[in-house]
Each structure stands twice: as C-alpha cells, then as structure tokens.
Amino acid sequence: MSVAIETRDLRKAWGAAVAVDGISFTAPAGEFTVLLGPSGCGKSTTLRLIAGLEEATDGAVLIDGADVTRRPPNDRQISMVFQSYALFPHLNVAENILFGLKVRRVPAAERAERLARVAGLLGLERLLDRRPSQISGGQQQRVALGRAIIAEKPICLMDEPLSNLDAKLRHEMRVELKALQRKLGITMVYVTHDQVEAIAMADRIIVLNGGRIEQNADPRTLYDKPASTFVARFIGTPPMNILDLAPGDGGWCIAGDRTAIAPPHAALPDRVQLGVRPEDIALADAGGVPATVEQVEYLGADLLVDCRIAGQPLVARVATRHPVAAGERVNLIWPAEHQHLFDAATGARIEAAPGFPNPTVTSRSAGP
Amino acid sequence: MTRPSLTLRREWVHGWLLLTPALVLLFAFTHLPAVTTIWDSFFSTPRGRREAKFVGLRNYETLLADDTFWQVLSNSLWYAAVTIPVSVGLALLMALWVDGRLSGRGFVRLAYFAPTVLPLIAVANIWMFFYTPGFGLIDQIRGAFGLPEVNWLGNPDLALGSVMVVAIWKEAGFFMIFYLAALQSIPPQLREAAAIEGASRWTFFRRVTFPLLMPTTLFVSVNAVINSFRMVDHVFVMTEGGPDNASSLLLFYIYETAFKYWDTAYASTLTVVLLVLLSALALGQFFLLDKRVHYR
C-alpha cells in the first residue's frame, strides 16, 4: 500500500516573499523522511504544499506517480497531524478520531471496529468519551495521531507534532511514532527543527535553508559528510567547529597557528575552512594544535571544553578523566579522516579532502 | 475570643460592606418594584380621594376578558417569534459572509454595525422615510416598476410586519458583531484538518462551526428575547400601536394603560404577565440550550 511522494522544482511565494524556492526531492514509499531546518526556512510551507493546503506558485507534486499539484487535499491519499493538533474542542476523543470516517460515510459497524483497533494501538480506550480539554497534552497528541491513522491513508504528514510536549514524553513519542510508521508501512513526511529528533527517527533527512535544499541524505551521511558549513553547524550537539585556514610554511594551517592541517600542494580554493566535530577532538600531551582553555563545562561522562586556537573559538568534548582547567594551555588532536574541508566562499564541502601526512595525527599520544 | 475567628468575622463584615451598595440598588430598583407590582395587581386603582382597596383576582378577570390584551399579547408573541430567529439567523449569515473576506472587511463590518450605534428612535425615523406612502424609498422603487402605492404603517395587515423589519434591521447588525468575534476565535487549523478528511463547507459548518458558536447563539438569543419585549421605541415613533392596536406590543400597552389612562392597577397586572412570560422564556432557553452548548 506504500506510496511515494515526489516534488519537482516546487516554489511558493507570497508577493516578493519566497518561502519555498525550487525544491525537488523524493520521499520513498514506506520510508520516514524528515524535513529539517531552522525556523522560517520553509518546512511547513513545503509540507502544506504536499498536503494541498497551499497552492504552489510553480513546480509539481506527484503522489504515486500522479500529478496532484492542483488537486484538493482529500484527493491526495494523505492524513496529517498538526503542530497544534487541531482537535475539535466540542467533540469527544472518539468523535474526533471518527470525524473523517463519518464525513466519508463509512458504515457504523466498520467505524466501530476501526476505532477499537486504533484506540487499542494508541492506548486511548479509557479516554474515548473525554473532551480534548479534559486530557493531557501527550494524550491529545495521541488523539491527533489516531485521527490520522484511522484514515488508513498511505501517506502521513506531520508538522512538528512533538514540539508541545515535555522532554520525557517527547522521547517516548519519538520511539512510538517510529515503531508505528514501521509497523503500518506508512510513507511519512515529518517536519521538525530539532536535529536530535530528526537523526533519531529519519530514514532520510532533507535539510532546508532559506527555502532551498542544503542536503538530502540519510542521517549517517549527514553526520559524517555534511554537504555544507550550514549543515555542519546544524547537526550535532554541540555542532561542528568551523575554523578559518590560511596557507602556512608546511601547508594549510589554522589561521594564526603554524601546525599544518593539509599539505600545501592540495588544489584548494582561495579561502578554506576546516570542520571538526567536538567529539572527534582529544587532548594530547605533546604535538597537535596548541589552544587556550577558556571555560570547562562538566556534563557527567564528558567535559565540554571551550578553547581558542589563535583567537578562533572551538569546542572539544573530551572524557572526564582528562582534568582541564580554564586558562590552561592544551594540545588538541583529531584523526585526519574526521576533519572536513569547506570552501569558505560558498560553504560547500570540498570532497576528496587532500591526503595527509598530518602532524596532528602522527604525534598524538592519547587517542580519542 | 480566639484570633482566627476574629479575622474570619472581620472578613465577613468587609464582604458584606462591599456587597451592600449593589444589594441596596438591586433591592430598591429591581426587587422592590417587582414585588410592589405583584402586590398592586391585587388592588384597585386609587382615584382622587378613593383609596386603593383589595380586589383579589378581579384585575386578572378583567385581563382575561380584555380583547385588546389578547390582541397585544398575540402581537408580541408574533413579534418575538419572527424577529428573534430572523435577526439571529441573519446575523449568523452576515458574519459567515464577512468572516471569509479579508479585503474591505473593516468597512463591511462598520456598515453592518451602523444600525446598532444609532438610537432606535433615529432608526425609526429613517424607516419612516422608507415607508412613507408615495414618496418613501420603497414606494419610489415600487413606482419604478409600475407597482401601486402601499401604506405600510397605516394598513392593519402590514403595520406589525413593517415594525418587525425595523427591529430586525437594527438587531441583526448588533448580533453579527458577536458572531464575527466568535468566528475569528475558531482556529483555522480546524478547517484544514476537516479539508484533509474531505469535509465539504456545509459539513464543516454543521459539524464544527455551528456547535462551536453555540455559546454565542445562547447569549445572542437571550438578548434577542429580552429585546423583543423591551424595545418599543420604534412603535412610539412609527405607529403608536395603531392602526387599531395592530402594531401594539405588550410593553407599549402597559405604558398606555399606566401613563395615558392612569389605570395603574391594571398596568401592574399586565406587567405581572410580562414578568412571568420573560422568566419562563429565559428559564426555558437556558435549560433547553444549556445541554447543547459547549463552553470551552
């Protein structure tokens, strides 16, 4: 029953304000696709274009291979969960869940059977005759979910469905939602601005920025090979460090420092930036890049060490067993395969990062 | 005496002191007159040196035999039965129409609200111009189509209807504002959620909008009931109850009896009828509608 969604060069503008600026992607059948990006980047608008709640300025939406760009929402085989849940406040839980089936005149016996199944699945059996105002936020969320899955549509669209829940409940619902999507084989398009949520749930993440796609990849690739400094800075807790490089004696160095990072012969653009994840950095007894510790944050298992290398800020996440104090001078090392190079002018990733002999790697004494 | 009970007692005194002004006013101008009215309805009207004397139910017997009373009561009931649903329904329709339109909404709202800002006397005068036989706006338009003149206010068959139209015109705009405010508080996501389920506009109205407007409908219709028995200014200006009591309403008849014929005892009796009628309607409305009203 799985059905794929495709957008082709989708655009949406309100006057001069462009919300979605030529987006093309495929949400594969039965997979969990996440639209991720900061607030205002056009995630909701993209989702609403797929749902048919907004009319596209340009481009096309294809569902199951058919062009549905000009079709109303109920012709698109979709169900949707809204951020605010959009439950009908005057109807009880059962009536809210059954609303769509009644509209479509599904026979009463079948309605009752499907309601029982969905209520059982979501643990709503004992809440069926309560009003939305008489149940908790997490329960309202489930009712909204119930209303979406009872429709048995092959596609489910969700716009930040967990953002109104507290941290613990959010984690539980994340697990449940993912399991449910797997179990029912739904094609999911899920909007969030929370990269942790995206990485935990997605089969595929589409990172949006200013109405355009920055990167479309699976979570692992997104983390290991961010396509741009924007993605690099968006993914990870804390996100990737980005440092300016400058040509030095032995090769490319961090601007203001003299430890070679990349060989001089490498064919690189005029201005280059280095990306290193905090968790890939370790402290060394000697060698590596010298840095000054500014602040140390204790996280239990790890320490977050704020440092500066020749004036450029950088965060390292190191094991607690290395004692560090503010004001101390330390040596930082990281494996060569975990450093990323970006073109400073465009922010784009430089693939095939030039080969090393990399001093930071060869001279380390303590591994990460 | 222990301290807590002292504080309790002081709070109690303060509470009553705060309540007193409102209570005094309420008793002096609402409860006392109501009780006096019921009391007076069992006495004769004092005339000259003759004092009022207890007459038991004689005033009520007069009432039952009074043809004018029956006509006025039937006028009032017709007036209520037509103006209440029509003005509330019209208000809802106009609000739904205005709510969907963004541009010029402010102007449209103002246009509908205008009759409400005008005093009823002024409204009645405007309509006098519309209704004037021969020269009035309505007859001029009718004339353009070759239709004959109509004496809207002078014809016993048309007078009550003509008075009702004025009341509806004034009330609908007022009630529309309440409906409009209620409509704007309904989250737009509800409409979108319904659209995804394939609900038509009518289904959405019937299953969602209308139920969510029920508290407003209750409020508006209680007001409409009270107004339909309370507002008679336009009757004074337009018809003075005529011709032949055809457009006279209960409150207008009470006024005439009390301050034109100075039959205060009979006026009290009529007032008791009005009180009973209004109380019954208000109670009925709350019990009937309360079950179907959803308060968020």
Ligand SMILES: Nc1ncnc2c1ncn2[C@@H]1O[C@H](COP(=O)(O)OP(=O)(O)O)[C@@H](O)[C@H]1O
């Ligand atoms: N109805 C609208 N009219 C005008 N501009 C809008 C409208 N809806 C969204 N926008 C604009 O489009 C951009 C993207 O909005 P949205 O898709 O809601 O972002 P996100 O969901 O990623 O936070 C924002 O700059 C927003 O201001």
Ligand SMILES: [Mg+2]
């Ligand atoms: Mg959004």
